[in-house]
Each structure stands twice: as structure tokens, then as C-alpha cells.
Amino acid sequence: MKVTDLYIPTLREVPADARLVSHRLLLRGGFIRMVCAGVFSYLPLGLRVLRKIENIVREEMNRAGAIEVLLPALSPGDLWKQTGRWWSFQPPPLKLKDGAGRDFLLGPTHEEIMTDLAAQDLRSYRQLPFTLYQIQAKFRDELRPRGGLIRAREFIMKDAYSFDADRASLDRSYQAMYDGYVRIFERLSLPTVICEASAGSMGGHDTKEFMLVCDEGEDTLFLCDKCDYTANAECAQSHRPEPTHVKDQLGERDLVETPNARTVEEVCELLGATPDQLVKTLLFVADGKYVAALIRGDRELNETKLAGHLAATELRMANESEIEEVTGAPLGFTGPVGLPTHVRIVADHDIAAMHDFVVGANQADAHFVAVDVGQDFEVAEYADIRIAMEGDPCPRCEDGLLMTKRGIELAHVFKLGQKYAEDLGCVFADEEGKEVVTTMGCYGVGVSRIMSALVEQYADENGIRWPLAAAPYEATILLLDNEPDLAAIADRLCADLVAAGFEAVIDDRDERPGVKFKDADLVGYPLRLVIGKRTKGEGTVEVRRRKDQEERVVPVAEVVAAARELAAGA
RNA sequence: CGGGGCGUGGCGCAGUUUGGUUAGCGCGUUAGACUGGGGGUCUAAAGGCCGCCGGUUCGAGUCCGGCCGCCCCGACCA
CATH class of the missing domain: 3.90.960.10 (YbaK/aminoacyl-tRNA synthetase-associated domain)
Known part of the structure; x- marks a missing residue:
């Protein structure tokens, strides 16, 4: 693939409105464009990154036994009225009316539709358990969208819902999702911490959030400095204080x-x-x-x-x-x-x-x-009804103290229980033919948010440093001199790399070398190959790893091997 | 929703305080030349309902009123 055949509009100057590193670099690197506050278009590179993330999520969902579906983003108001969340969901969802005055909303989450779907076809305990998921746009009527993709009004999310006959079965479904999430973040090279959380508008329990610790995060985490206790600000427990001795003489009020x-x-x-x-x-x-x-x-x-x-x-x-x-x-x-x-x-x-x-x-x-x-x-x-504070004793261990950090929530898992199933009549017949309400769980991953989280985590002063698993392309070949001999070498190298399983592009633009180097750093290809005067003179190619500048200068014939070697550490 | 800031070619900005010829600058774009390993140089050119509506005025990018949009802080929150 040649860069001249792609659409990668990089920006030299930083758009004034973007403040976060991830927002700036995604804009500058030609990954996204803003349509209006909190609403974004994905350009080819951004879409490729999104697809990489999606596919990792999809593979791990499938591995965990979940089954993919696609639900509508547009949701009838009636379903939400049945569960009461038409009125109670916080923040209020984006509501609209059709021409006939019927109520709709753009889904911020899909418990209602998914539960209704299952309710239509669920008859017997023999059909259970199952977990359905989808990857799709979600909407939130954010009071104040900010931070680019991190807090958008429209964003891409994977949400899964498990349906089980009882609590014990739910526990297994939940654990499968939880384990899948751990794998997802391992594959994405994102060091998340898993913290205790509250379920908010969803209702439920055993809520865990997968957070990326990051100074730009909007959430506050409480972490114990001694043990592994981690909780978000809403549910971090405050240790009971040592009761002081009652004074002998009480003063008069x-x-x-x-x-x-x-x-x-x-x-x-x-x-x-x-x-x-x-x-x-x-x-x-x-x-x-x-x-x-x-x-x-x-x-x-x-x-x-x-x-x-x-x-x-x-x-x-x-x-x-x-x-x-x-x-x-x-x-x-x-x-x-x-x-x-x-x-x-x-x-x-x-x-x-x-x-x-x-x-x-x-x-x-x-x-x-x-x-x-x-x-x-x-x-x-x-x-315990107060907000935890830095320095509070840890509720879990003996002598730990809580410290606070900022974080970005990337995923959550929680057990819904029977609320939605009950409201929407999602029931089945058990072994004795008795009607039983289904027990549910809910599991979300912020796909588009992960994209910006990766940038926050891996950017340096020159641009993005995508981990191999999420990079839009794994390698770029900088053709510094577009003369036929060298161009032919570049073409062959690119073909060799592709044959070896790499996704590679050739920067064949009629630009000065400096521009190509800058863009390569900005876009963040994990591997960069340079074909230039050294190739002409000595027959060598530089293969460099973006992450740590590790470089090999090798003959053309050994380029694929060098790329493999460097990719192993990328 | 409260407080603050901003809105001028694609991007980044100056000009607005004190109204007055043809609205500038840098980057980018186009054409040409030189150049060619970290955003190069020169020449020429294109590109602007100065966010929108209304008002004041002989005259408004500039003053007044309203509206819209965007950013930041706060409130709210997955």
C-alpha cells in the first residue's frame, strides 16, 4: 500500500481547541476529525485502529463464549418506560420524537432492548445460559463533552449481557467476561487496575471497573499503598475511626x-x-x-x-x-x-x-x-456515608493508607440480577415447569475511548507510539528518493513484509525526508524502514522501532528478519 | 446549568481598546526553479458572507443588542 493512495491528512499545527495529548495527536495524525462538540468522524487510520481494538475485543468475547448481535441505536421510549429508566437514567439520555410524536431515545446502553430480545425467545432453562454482545455506537447527552474521544457524546462501545438461570450460573458467566477483559487489556498493552465501583444508573452489584491510571483521567481512584485494595471515589470505603474514650466530664450544651x-x-x-x-x-x-x-x-x-x-x-x-x-x-x-x-x-x-x-x-x-x-x-x-479521602486508613488491610490517582474508565463488569428481566418479562420454565425470572449481568468496554487511552499512555513529544496490536499499520517504508531503483526496492520490501504477515505502507510522497520522518513519528507506526542513500550506496536499509528507537541497519535481504526481531519487542 | 475565554482564507494568529482607503502575517495549497536523511529556499498565484441576525453611523472586523458555535474551570456523571 502506498501513502499516496491513502487518505492521511496530517496537520503540522495543533488545532487550538484540542487540549489533551490524545485529542491533539489523533487530530494531527489524521485519525479523527471533530464534527461538533463530542462527535467525531473516523478517518481511514482512525478506523483501522478502531477495527484493531474491536477485533481484539470480539475475539476475546467469542473465546469467552459470548455471541455477537447488533441492536439498533434508536430505542423506543416504551421499553425504557417499562423499566422506569426513561425518567431515572442519569444523565438523561438523548431523547427525540418521531413525526407522529412517539418517544424515542438514542441508546446510552442496551439493557432494555437486549432483555426484551431475550424475553421474546426464551422459554426453557435448557436454553440457558447465554451471553450476547454487540459493538456499536452509544449516545450520551453529556452536559459538557470534553477531552476529545475520552468523553464524547457519540462513542463506540462493546456491551455484553449474560442470561442465566440462577446466581451460581451468573457467577460463572461474570467470571468468563472478567477473564476476557483481563486478556483484552493484556493484548492491548494497557496496564489497567481493576477497582471496586458502584453501578450508578444501571443498578446491580459486584461492579468492577477496569481503569487506566492516567493524570488526564476524569475519575479518582483510591489505592492502598500496602495491599491491592482499589476503588473508585464513589465507593471507596472509609475505615471506622478508633473510638475515642468518653470524657468523664461532659460539658453542658x-x-x-x-x-x-x-x-x-x-x-x-x-x-x-x-x-x-x-x-x-x-x-x-x-x-x-x-x-x-x-x-x-x-x-x-x-x-x-x-x-x-x-x-x-x-x-x-x-x-x-x-x-x-x-x-x-x-x-x-x-x-x-x-x-x-x-x-x-x-x-x-x-x-x-x-x-x-x-x-x-x-x-x-x-x-x-x-x-x-x-x-x-x-x-x-x-x-460509612462520607467520601473517602487521601490518607484514610485502608478498609482492607491493617496498616495501609489510601492514596488517590486519576484514571480513565475503560471497561466495567457487573451483575444486574433480575431487575430488567422482571420489568420486561424475561422468564423461563425451570426443570419443574415453574416460571423463573432470568438473572442477568452486564459488561461494557469503551472501544473508542481505548483508542485515546492508548495515545495518552504511549505518546511522546514527537507523536504516537502505538503498540503493535493497535497500530493502523505496523510498518512504514520511507522512500526518501523516488528514483526507479529505490522505488523498486521499496515495492519488493513492502511485498516481502506483507508476505511475512506485516501490514506495511510505503511513503512515496514527493516530500522532503524531514516531512516523512516527522509524519512517521506523528502517526506512530511501530516500525520504520528507511530507503535512501545508504540503500543506494551500501545496499542497506534502516529498520527502526518507534517505541525505543532501537535500530538495525541490514542488507535488503535481511530486512524481514530484522523487522520480525524488532516487532517482537514492540 | 453557573463563571471565564474565544469565533478573522484549510490550520495557527494579528488587527477590535481609539469606527475611516485595497483586512494583514506565518504555515499549508497551486505553478515553476533550485534542493534532497528530521517540517528547506526563492519567485509567482489562488483562497476571506471578518460566526449569524438586527441596530447605531455618512461609514462597522472594530460600537450596541440578541442568537449560535467552540474551549477552559465548576456543578453533574458512566
């Missing part, structure tokens, strides 16, 4: 005036206290009931954890009028002392270790000081 001091900072400044001496009381509405969440003043509440603890399907912060109604005080002065008894109090573990603290007084412009649990109010429930 005292009401102090705190005019206009609504925030922790304002109260601290006024009272000369530090945030860790305050208890914040946050009022929530969980499935229609009031809940007061107590958090140490210098900590932040984790709504996911709170919702999990309450087993609430809908959780939101109370608004100002609800706060006034329940506490009798405006926003900013809520406290646990004297709350109506119907308000359920949930305190973070930190609270158990606190004494002599400050709380809102449930009256305007006032706080209580010298407050203690047991003395001034009761806490029936302690739970």
Missing part, C-alpha cells in the same frame, strides 16, 4: 448566637473552631421520607453510599422550604438536636469518635456548642 453563619467556614470563623469540631447535618428526602445525614465538618457526604445504606431508590437533598418545615430553621442551621422523631438520623462513623462538638441549633442564627452523642441526641445508625 450551650446555645450560641451565630448570625448569618450558614457554612462550616463561617461558623468556624465566628466561634474560633476548626471544621473537624463541627458536625454538618444534611437533610435528605429518601423515597419520600426525611433523613438527616451527619458528617464531620471537614468531610463530604457521599450520596451513593447514603443511598446504598438506606436502600433508597430515590434520594435527593431537601430544598429550603422542606428544611424550614422540618427543622423550623432556615438553611444553614440544621442540627440533630431536637429534630422531629420521624426524621431518621444516619451518622457517619466519624461522629462516633467525636465529643464536644458544634451543631446547628434548628433555629435561625444559632448553633449549639459542647454537644455530645448520647447526651444531647441519639444516633441509632452509624454508617
Whole structure:
């Protein structure tokens, strides 16, 4: 293949709007173009990379026993209304109406359609288990698309769904996918960490995310510095603090005036206290009931954890009028002392270790000081409801501390259970002829996101350094002088390489050598062969590995062997 | 959705504060010449509803209003 027959529009200058390395290099290297914010076209090289990634994913899915299908991106609103996610999915999907006013959405995920599909044909336990997958465009109505391919509104994803008769069978299906994912990332040379996660809008459990640790990542990971505990920010556990001894002499609770001091900072400044001496009381509405969440003043509440603890399907912060109604005080002065008894109090573990603290007084412009649990109010429930912080003790091992890193989520696996199957009537007859609801799992891989993750992981100052498995072409032959003898050598070499199983191109453009070298580095071919004056003079060809500049200068006849040797380490 | 920035040939930018001939520069493109191992040089040329709509004015890229788009920070989140 000749570069002059391809479409590789490289850019010398960096488009001003691209900030991330991956976005810039994919643009400059002629892999992608932006259509509008978060929507991209794939050019020939980008498409080739995408196909490489897809095929690795496909091969590993097939190896794991999954079966490929293709579902529509356009999804009828009715199915989503049956599961309730028409209203509850966060962020809201891209919804649209057809000419007759019927509701549709562009699928951000396919539990509904896939479950409905299975429900139509599933009759007997004998048909189970099976796992279906597809590789297809997904849509998200991102509030703010950014970072090129990393957070797009339209993106390519592989999603698989397993259907099993029971939990034990689901566990096996899940494990097969999990193992497949480990293989996928090994083949792609992406060193992922597998972290505990929460299922968010999907619902489910045993959620794991495969993350690439990367400073440009949008997710925060918590990793233990001693053991292998890894979790995302939403579900990293906060270790229970050592309870401090109860003081012999408890101070008397005292009401102090705190005019206009609504925030922790304002109260601290006024009272000369530090945030860790305050208890914040946050009022929530969980499935229609009031809940007061107590958090140490210098900590932040984790709504996911709170919702999990309450087993609430809908959780939101109370608004100002609800706060006034329940506490009798405006926003900013809520406290646990004297709350109506119907308000359920949930305190973070930190609270158990606190004494002599400050709380809102449930009256305007006032706080209580010298407050203690047991003395001034009761806490029936302690739970881990705060966001983990760097330096927290590891919840898993004895003396580890949690540290944070940034990461890009590349894949996730989780067990859905029976929710979707139940809502959509995906049932089968068991051995005794009884109707049983199918047990499901869901497994996603961000195919297009992997493309940019690879660039983030492997770029250097000159361009991309694709791993062999994902490179658009494995080798480029730079024909520095287009005279017939050398061109003939290039043609033959290219044919030899192809015969040896390499995907190779010849850069036969009428460009100066410098341009070809720069472009070769930018596009990131793992192997670069140079045919130029040395070939003419000494009959040798330079074969160089992009990754580490390792180079062999060999006679034409030995080029394929040298390429093989260098490719082995690419 | 809040805060900030930007929108001028394909790309990167200047010009806008202080309205006034023909809107510049670099890169790229086209033609030619020289050149030929890390984005070379010279000559000539093409290419612009200055994001859109409206307003002020004798006159608007420049001032005013509205809208649209893009980027960054935040909020939200797989």
C-alpha cells in the first residue's frame, strides 16, 4: 500500500481547541476529525485502529463464549418506560420524537432492548445460559463533552449481557467476561487496575471497573499503598475511626448566637473552631421520607453510599422550604438536636469518635456548642456515608493508607440480577415447569475511548507510539528518493513484509525526508524502514522501532528478519 | 446549568481598546526553479458572507443588542 493512495491528512499545527495529548495527536495524525462538540468522524487510520481494538475485543468475547448481535441505536421510549429508566437514567439520555410524536431515545446502553430480545425467545432453562454482545455506537447527552474521544457524546462501545438461570450460573458467566477483559487489556498493552465501583444508573452489584491510571483521567481512584485494595471515589470505603474514650466530664450544651453563619467556614470563623469540631447535618428526602445525614465538618457526604445504606431508590437533598418545615430553621442551621422523631438520623462513623462538638441549633442564627452523642441526641445508625479521602486508613488491610490517582474508565463488569428481566418479562420454565425470572449481568468496554487511552499512555513529544496490536499499520517504508531503483526496492520490501504477515505502507510522497520522518513519528507506526542513500550506496536499509528507537541497519535481504526481531519487542 | 475565554482564507494568529482607503502575517495549497536523511529556499498565484441576525453611523472586523458555535474551570456523571 502506498501513502499516496491513502487518505492521511496530517496537520503540522495543533488545532487550538484540542487540549489533551490524545485529542491533539489523533487530530494531527489524521485519525479523527471533530464534527461538533463530542462527535467525531473516523478517518481511514482512525478506523483501522478502531477495527484493531474491536477485533481484539470480539475475539476475546467469542473465546469467552459470548455471541455477537447488533441492536439498533434508536430505542423506543416504551421499553425504557417499562423499566422506569426513561425518567431515572442519569444523565438523561438523548431523547427525540418521531413525526407522529412517539418517544424515542438514542441508546446510552442496551439493557432494555437486549432483555426484551431475550424475553421474546426464551422459554426453557435448557436454553440457558447465554451471553450476547454487540459493538456499536452509544449516545450520551453529556452536559459538557470534553477531552476529545475520552468523553464524547457519540462513542463506540462493546456491551455484553449474560442470561442465566440462577446466581451460581451468573457467577460463572461474570467470571468468563472478567477473564476476557483481563486478556483484552493484556493484548492491548494497557496496564489497567481493576477497582471496586458502584453501578450508578444501571443498578446491580459486584461492579468492577477496569481503569487506566492516567493524570488526564476524569475519575479518582483510591489505592492502598500496602495491599491491592482499589476503588473508585464513589465507593471507596472509609475505615471506622478508633473510638475515642468518653470524657468523664461532659460539658453542658450551650446555645450560641451565630448570625448569618450558614457554612462550616463561617461558623468556624465566628466561634474560633476548626471544621473537624463541627458536625454538618444534611437533610435528605429518601423515597419520600426525611433523613438527616451527619458528617464531620471537614468531610463530604457521599450520596451513593447514603443511598446504598438506606436502600433508597430515590434520594435527593431537601430544598429550603422542606428544611424550614422540618427543622423550623432556615438553611444553614440544621442540627440533630431536637429534630422531629420521624426524621431518621444516619451518622457517619466519624461522629462516633467525636465529643464536644458544634451543631446547628434548628433555629435561625444559632448553633449549639459542647454537644455530645448520647447526651444531647441519639444516633441509632452509624454508617460509612462520607467520601473517602487521601490518607484514610485502608478498609482492607491493617496498616495501609489510601492514596488517590486519576484514571480513565475503560471497561466495567457487573451483575444486574433480575431487575430488567422482571420489568420486561424475561422468564423461563425451570426443570419443574415453574416460571423463573432470568438473572442477568452486564459488561461494557469503551472501544473508542481505548483508542485515546492508548495515545495518552504511549505518546511522546514527537507523536504516537502505538503498540503493535493497535497500530493502523505496523510498518512504514520511507522512500526518501523516488528514483526507479529505490522505488523498486521499496515495492519488493513492502511485498516481502506483507508476505511475512506485516501490514506495511510505503511513503512515496514527493516530500522532503524531514516531512516523512516527522509524519512517521506523528502517526506512530511501530516500525520504520528507511530507503535512501545508504540503500543506494551500501545496499542497506534502516529498520527502526518507534517505541525505543532501537535500530538495525541490514542488507535488503535481511530486512524481514530484522523487522520480525524488532516487532517482537514492540 | 453557573463563571471565564474565544469565533478573522484549510490550520495557527494579528488587527477590535481609539469606527475611516485595497483586512494583514506565518504555515499549508497551486505553478515553476533550485534542493534532497528530521517540517528547506526563492519567485509567482489562488483562497476571506471578518460566526449569524438586527441596530447605531455618512461609514462597522472594530460600537450596541440578541442568537449560535467552540474551549477552559465548576456543578453533574458512566
